[in-house]
Amino acid sequence: MLLVSLITAGYVGLGVRLVDIQVLQHDKHAAHALDNTRRKVIHASRRGDILDTRGTVLATSRIAKTVCADPSLMGNHQSLVARAIAPFLRRDAADLAKRMQRRVYTDAAGRQREDKHVVLARKVLLEDWQGITNALARLDFGVDVKSLPRKERLGYYNVRRAVFCERVDSQLRVYPSGSLAAHVTGFVGVRDLEDSGVPVAGLEGKHGIERMLDSELEGVRGWSEIETDRRRREVVAFREYDVKPRDGLNVVLTLDANVQYIAEKALETLCAKHTPASACAVVVDPRTGAILGLANRPTFDPNQPGDSTAANRRNRVITDSFEPGSTFKIVAVSGALNEHAVRLTDRFHCENGRYYFAGKVLRDHHAYGPMSVREIITKSSNIGTAKVAMKLGAHRLHNYISELGFGQRSGVPLPGEVRGILHPVSRWSKLSISRIPMGHEIAATPLQLTMAMSAMANGGNLMRPLLVDRLEDRDGNVVMQYKPTVVRKVIGDETAQQMVKTLMTVVSEEGTARQARLENYAVAGKTGTAQKPSKTRRGYEAGKYFSSFIGFLPAEAPRLCIGVFVDEPNDGYYGGVVAGPAFKVIAEKSANYLGLEPSEPVESLSERKPRVVSR
Numbered sequence: 001m002l003l004v005s006l007i008t009a010g011y012v013g014l015g016v017r018l019v020d021i022q023v024l025q026h027d028k029h030a031a032h033a034l035d036n037t038r039r040k041v042i043h044a045s046r047r048g049d050i051l052d053t054r055g056t057v058l059a060t061s062r063i064a065k066t067v068c069a070d071p072s073l074m075g076n077h078q079s080l081v082a083r084a085i086a087p088f089l090r091r092d093a094a095d096l097a098k099r100m101q102r103r104v105y106t107d108a109a110g111r112q113r114e115d116k117h118v119v120l121a122r123k124v125l126l127e128d129w130q131g132i133t134n135a136l137a138r139l140d141f142g143v144d145v146k147s148l149p150r151k152e153r154l155g156y157y158n159v160r161r162a163v164f165c166e167r168v169d170s171q172l173r174v175y176p177s178g179s180l181a182a183h184v185t186g187f188v189g190v191r192d193l194e195d196s197g198v199p200v201a202g203l204e205g206k207h208g209i210e211r212m213l214d215s216e217l218e219g220v221r222g223w224s225e226i227e228t229d230r231r232r233r234e235v236v237a238f239r240e241y242d243v244k245p246r247d248g249l250n251v252v253l254t255l256d257a258n259v260q261y262i263a264e265k266a267l268e269t270l271c272a273k274h275t276p277a278s279a280c281a282v283v284v285d286p287r288t289g290a291i292l293g294l295a296n297r298p299t300f301d302p303n304q305p306g307d308s309t310a311a312n313r314r315n316r317v318i319t320d321s322f323e324p325g326s327t328f329k330i331v332a333v334s335g336a337l338n339e340h341a342v343r344l345t346d347r348f349h350c351e352n353g354r355y356y357f358a359g360k361v362l363r364d365h366h367a368y369g370p371m372s373v374r375e376i377i378t379k380s381s382n383i384g385t386a387k388v389a390m391k392l393g394a395h396r397l398h399n400y401i402s403e404l405g406f407g408q409r410s411g412v413p414l415p416g417e418v419r420g421i422l423h424p425v426s427r428w429s430k431l432s433i434s435r436i437p438m439g440h441e442i443a444a445t446p447l448q449l450t451m452a453m454s455a456m457a458n459g460g461n462l463m464r465p466l467l468v469d470r471l472e473d474r475d476g477n478v479v480m481q482y483k484p485t486v487v488r489k490v491i492g493d494e495t496a497q498q499m500v501k502t503l504m505t506v507v508s509e510e511g512t513a514r515q516a517r518l519e520n521y522a523v524a525g526k527t528g529t530a531q532k533p534s535k536t537r538r539g540y541e542a543g544k545y546f547s548s549f550i551g552f553l554p555a556e557a558p559r560l561c562i563g564v565f566v567d568e569p570n571d572g573y574y575g576g577v578v579a580g581p582a583f584k585v586i587a588e589k590s591a592n593y594l595g596l597e598p599s600e601p602v603e604s605l606s607e608r609k610p611r612v613v614s615r
Contacts, residue, residue: 044202045219046474047171048248050185050209052257053292053469057176059185059210059302064123064172065165067132070116071102073162075155077141084135085163088128089121096120100162120163123172129165136160173203173210175302181260183315184253184294184414184467186210187302207305207313209251209468212413216471219248249471249479254290259283259590263295266564266585271297274569274578280316280446281586286454286552286561288484289463291412292590318410318417321443322546322567325530326380326512326575328439328449330456330499332389333377335400338495341391344374344502348387355383358430362386378505380512380527382438389437397437398425403490404452405462406444412465420444439530446548450563453526453550456499457558460491500524504555515580516551518588520598524558525551525583527575532568544568549579553587554599562586 050059067089074081082096089096103115124132137160145156173188186208204218205211222245263281270279283293296316300308314320336342350368354361364381376384389397401407407422421443428436435441447465455462464485471480491499503524507513512527528548531540547569552561564579564586572578 044171045221045245046247047173047203048217048219048250050217050251050253052253052255052260054256056257058181058253058257059173059175061171062174063126064170065126065129066122066170067120067124067129067163067165069100069118069120070162070164071100071118072114072116073158074100074102075159077159080139080141081136081159081163084139085132088131088135089124091121123170124165125172132163136163171203177257178303179299179301180257180264181255181294182299182302183296183313183317184208184255185302187305189305208315208414209253211415213251213468217248217251220246222246247474249473251471252469254292254466254469255294256292258593259293260295262589262593263293263586266582267295267297269585270564270566270578270582274566274571276566276570277568278316279564279566281565281582282317282446282450282563283586283590284450284454284465284561286457286463286558288466289451289454290466290469290484292560293586315414315416317446318412318414321418321420321445322565323442323530323533324439324444324449324548325528325546326439327453327526327528327548327550328442328444329377329380329385329437330453330503330526331401331404332385332392332397332437333373333502334456334491334495334499335397336388336392337373337498338491339392339396342373342388344498345372347372348376348384350376350381350383353383355386357386357434360431362434374502374505377502377526378508378511385437386434390433394425394428394433397433400490401436401442403462403488404455405448405487406442406452410447410451410465412447412467414467418445420448439528446563446565449548450550450561453552453563454561455490456496456503457524457552457561458496459493460489460496462487462490500555507551512574513549513551513576513580515576516549516583518553518584521553521587521591521596522555522599523551523553523587524555525549527580529573529575545573547573547575547578549575549583551583551587553591554596556599559594559596560587560590
């Protein structure tokens with residue numbers, strides 16, 4: 001009787017529990033079951049390409065596979081398989097064979113399991129995966145497999161199936177030209193989920209255009225809400241949402257890969273001869289501000305950014321600022337001419353190379369006497385430039401420095417740009433009016449200096465650097481077109497013409513940049529040789545210089561403005577000697593490549609000897 005009662009009570013309890021689960025808690029458990037079979041799947045968008053102005057691909061995304069192996073299907077053929085696939089995975093065959101050895105482990109329930117999923121390599125390109133499948137199909141086991149009994153034959157076939165790829169593909173960012181324009185394109189890396197605020201793993205731009213236009217390049221991810229069966233396979237009929245991804249936009253740069261190559265090769269030659277700490281070059285169309293080339297040495301390969309140092313990845317064109325030296329003399333002279341404070345024919349006594357001002361000595365490299373303003377630029381006289389600047393005055397000089405873009409970021413779409421250093425007039429010392437005009441007590445980036453020279457070349461307009469020409473979708477439709485922007489008119493047309501004529505004499509036989517002369521094109525420009533300030537004490541470092549040359553051509557109808565900048569060169573340090581030859585190579589080859597019309601040769605300096613302006 002007791003047994004019957006216990007059985008009855010058990011059935012009653014079971015019934016109550018069933019009612020509770022199936023009736024009272026039906027909605028809760030149904031939702032839980034649905035959660036176990038329904039999930040959201042994220043579909044990655046294809047990252048857009050980066051192209052040069054003529055359509056050369058500088059960065060692209062390619063389908064990549066994760067290659068795996070099932071050691072349980074290998075038998076004892078690990079070494080044979082490893083030798084077949086190692087060339088495509090770029091791995092050591094012995095290491096691969098070791099990874100494909102059978103492994104048994106104990107799971108959480110204490111059961112013996114065999115590892116059937118071993119990752120051999122990630123980011124394997126599609127063509128390499130095709131090579132692997134072909135190599136596996138051609139495996140030679142040393143026997144006639146077709147003549148074997150079915151069971152043995154199946155074992156050999158399984159060896160060919162033992163290497164497989166995961167069903168979900170990934171993207172591999174590829175830079176086909178290697179280090180070419182690496183500081184412009186930049187590179188990508190794995191997204192930091194904590195910092196990005198995007199709860200989905202993937203790639204994001206870490207440097208260069210990849211970083212600055214990351215959202216445009218990335219596109220928009222898609223997603224779908226799917227239901228799976230007990231084997232975790234999707235039941236397509238039950239798919240409720242299916243939002244397709246939108247591919248990223250292609251970024252078309254103003255950069256010309258051929259001009260970029262010319263600039264980089266010229267820097268390589270320069271570095272081989274002068275072994276500087278670093279060197280960089282900028283090539284700009286002064287009419288539009290379009291950057292055609294932007295090169296740095298040392299450099300890096302964006303395909304393997306982790307193999308390079310942070311120093312090699314520095315885009316010194318915008319991240320480093322220097323006391324520019326004599327290239328900066330164009331500011332004081334153009335400002336004084338524009339304000340009619342001086343004329344090109346006005347003459348200043350250059351004190352035979354030693355000028356005492358505010359208790360200090362200002363020196364020239366040669367003992368110059370009376371010189372015209374034009375000759376002061378031709379010979380690069382520090383004393384003459386200081387006297388011209390004094391005619392302009394401190395406040396007006398500061399205004400022209402600022403108007404030409406110094407002390408402010410240019411707005412180029414690259415990360416890490418610095419402002420340089422421009423102190424307000426209130427912080428100038430009595431010496432400043434004599435030192436700043438020759439490029440001391442101020443710091444500027446190579447890009448700022450090149451854009452200022454471009455303003456001399458184009459009629460007096462400071463242009464915003466233009467690096468991105470347009471954004472396109474996958475079908476080539478233009479989504480965004482960027483246009484040249486005049487930041488401001490700094491000097492008048494007449495002053496600009498005077499500056500062009502004057503800067504042409506710098507590359508004449510009498511000038512400081514004879515090595516920058518071209519046979520078929522008239523060149524205008526300015527040399528710079530600045531001793532570097534000491535990092536540990538007041539004053540300058542002996543034997544350490546920042547050398548430069550910035551020029552444009554054809555001088556009277558400029559299409560190219562080129563700046564070459566060299567930090568701490570050896571075997572010479574004058575800007576005309578160190579940077580001038582590299583400018584010449586870049587200018588000559590770029591002009592020929594672009595098909596620029598030859599111009600008249602540069603005339604030697606000849607002028608009248610009018611009055612002397614006293615101070």
